[in-house]
Amino acid sequence: MSDQHETPAQASVEDNLKQVMDLLGRHRLVESLVHKQELSRPDMPRHELVESLVHKQNLAELRKHLDQLHPADVAYILEALPLEDRLLVWDLVKAERDGDILLEVSDAVRESLIAAMDNRELVAAAASLDTDEIADLAPDLPKDVVQELMKSLGSARRAQVESSLSYDEDSVGGLMDYDFVTIRADVTLEVALRYLRFLGELPLHTDKLFVVERDGRLIGALPLKRMLVHDPEAHVAAVMTDDPVVFHPSDPAEDAAQAFERYDLVTAPVVDPNNRLVGRLTVDVVVDFIREQGEQDMLQLVGLREEEDLFTTVWKAAKNRWLWLAINLCTALVASRVVGAFEGSIEKLAALAALMPIVAGMGGNSGNQTSTLVVRGFALGLINKDNARRILTKELGIALLNGTVWGSVMGVVTYLLYHNAALGGVMAAAMLLNLLVAAVAGYLAPAMIDRLGRDPAYGSAVLTTFITDSMGFFIFLGLATVVLL
């Protein structure tokens, strides 16, 4: 992206959205008025001229407003609009900004916009982008558009796109760009400054030049700040930092994000195994990555993939959520069969049916507290075999304490409700035992998923809840059957 949009309008994004919806509302109102008029007086000639004039006026105003907005602000508005309005606004956006905007919207909205464009428009939109941005967009484009696009690129740019596409989306290679300025170590700052003036414009976010050998090997970084404050006669080699944080294209993006956060980086060089400079990572893509990861973690907790926007069609959204509901139906069925095994006991003492969800539910809540902490520990690499037992012991200790406290409370409540001391005792014991089960499940579920090489963030909650539900029912109904019946 070029410099031109670095200074967005100062009106807040919510204000922009309101203004656009206002203009859209006026547009729709005119449409519906004309439509009503037609319906109520089919004999009258259509006031086509008036209609189209008012239409055009509203749309022209809307277009003017959109032209003033930063691509990210247009993207925000598109996210908040239902499909028909979204496509109307999309039509009004200047074609040369299509590419930048497509990069900013979420996957789901991007899909809906791309579906509304023809191949020629798509090729034109994508061709205006940087090569790393083309690679970001390519997976969402129709195959023939990508082919046409690749043909239209020069061989150097095509090679960059192909190399970007070869890396995993969540790796450093998938996030890096190719917009860096290199300099040799044996020139003076004066020469370097003249070179920059010759370039005329520096890539977005450039805070340092990369110092390379003749064969492309990285030997240091020269922060712009240092160029400004040091004597122009000094040599680059004397002023540069010779040990910058570097990444490799195959590094997980999450590691790079943590390093950016830890070392407060703005840009960092990416090198191949021979230490040759191949790309650059910038803080803006890292920020986007961190935000997206956070959102995905939240959405995936309830089995939503990212590809659902607020206005997806019912059919698509339902399909998106099916897998999750199916998995949960299966685990619920298993838990239900556990209860089914004790139907005889429940017939004799129906109070068991009313009390059993409490045991299961408290176990689920407690287990998910543990598993959330453990998942976070694995994500940050804070858990290893030396401290694992200590963490599990601590969780069991907490469960023992909480189980004793809340088990006693529920035991008393149960006695007060049913005037049955033995039932109260069973309740208290079951609660304590299930909280201990929950501590083990909350630790083992993520640990097992991690051992299998998968991300513990997904599945830990389902697995933990499944165990605490089934075991909660089993412990409570089993104890009750043995003690009470």
Add this chain to the structure above:
Amino acid sequence: MSDQHETPAQASVEDNLKQVMDLLGRHRLVESLVHKQELSRPDMPRHELVESLVHKQNLAELRKHLDQLHPADVAYILEALPLEDRLLVWDLVKAERDGDILLEVSDAVRESLIAAMDNRELVAAAASLDTDEIADLAPDLPKDVVQELMKSLGSARRAQVESSLSYDEDSVGGLMDYDFVTIRADVTLEVALRYLRFLGELPLHTDKLFVVERDGRLIGALPLKRMLVHDPEAHVAAVMTDDPVVFHPSDPAEDAAQAFERYDLVTAPVVDPNNRLVGRLTVDVVVDFIREQGEQDMLQLVGLREEEDLFTTVWKAAKNRWLWLAINLCTALVASRVVGAFEGSIEKLAALAALMPIVAGMGGNSGNQTSTLVVRGFALGLINKDNARRILTKELGIALLNGTVWGSVMGVVTYLLYHNAALGGVMAAAMLLNLLVAAVAGYLAPAMIDRLGRDPAYGSAVLTTFITDSMGFFIFLGLATVVLL
């Protein structure tokens, strides 16, 4: 923080952690060997000299290793260590780095480190920091330390700390720093460059100078990039951007974070209502804020406050989780009373007890899918009264579709399990109805919390689950009672 730690060691953070734990292990091993020897042969004289030599050697190596690490890496190691090892390592860290490291650790670990320091150490550690950093630390310090600290600061720095402390932690004022370089518009770039050389060092992350009037009003920003590529004879006024993104100290930090993300900012000026420059926001604190927010959202979903590290004491951790368990116990009790009202029906048909958790559970899962999307919509400001009805309608549509599909599946499964067609019908109908309830609850719960001016991220899940549980039991058992008994 100064420039000196911009180039951390290249060894991965996990490797560093392993090395430290290794050295600690050797240290502990020596300790335990000496201890065992004492126990088994109390008659033997203690080999004090040998012991202390080996000890010292291990600790010296550890200290050397720690000295080479970036403060953020030391912080990472402290997070992964149990309390006793953590304090041992903390003792080995050079005192002048204490402040930087305290800034990097999580609140819970910071608390444990501060508890191990005396007032003199704390004042020394804090005094080495920038004023905005002192303000970050101050709320965690003992009151008398803060008083002593404030006395030790000059009046200008004290005023900055006091101003920082006056802002909410989650506002722009709470995140901003005071390290910016200002320049006047009527000088040439040549003069500006000479000024920078005179300064000798620029604050971390400086990517632009702030252009101000004589009275401190902000009139533009001069990116360093532009200084480098433009003719030195040009005036600042001609080269600067005159419409930079600005923030106010009272703006919510979340809004600023979204703006940094949207407009790809590295630094941004903060101005008072009269447009006078009062501070600066940098991308590194924004990145930290985004990451912390994401983590807090995850932790708070299960009722964990941030102040719990992996090795908190059992007692503290249990207290941290009580409120949540208490709330959930209350909602579970209410749901249990709903079941209790139908104990007569359950006595007659115990199958109801086995099936009812499925209806409640599927409603909870489905409702939380809706509420997660809606919470995200509110957080991003994508939901307003113009599109609210459309979103609710869509969610009801999805619930209708999913309810019909999964209701039918469960109806058939129920029939196969119990050979009771009417029971299958009741199951199917209850499932469909509870999924519709879940869609409404999943929308209304966050909408209501938002209307009350609170963050819908907290409480939406509990409220949604409470409604789907209670209503699921009520619908299923009620229908069964009417239809079957």
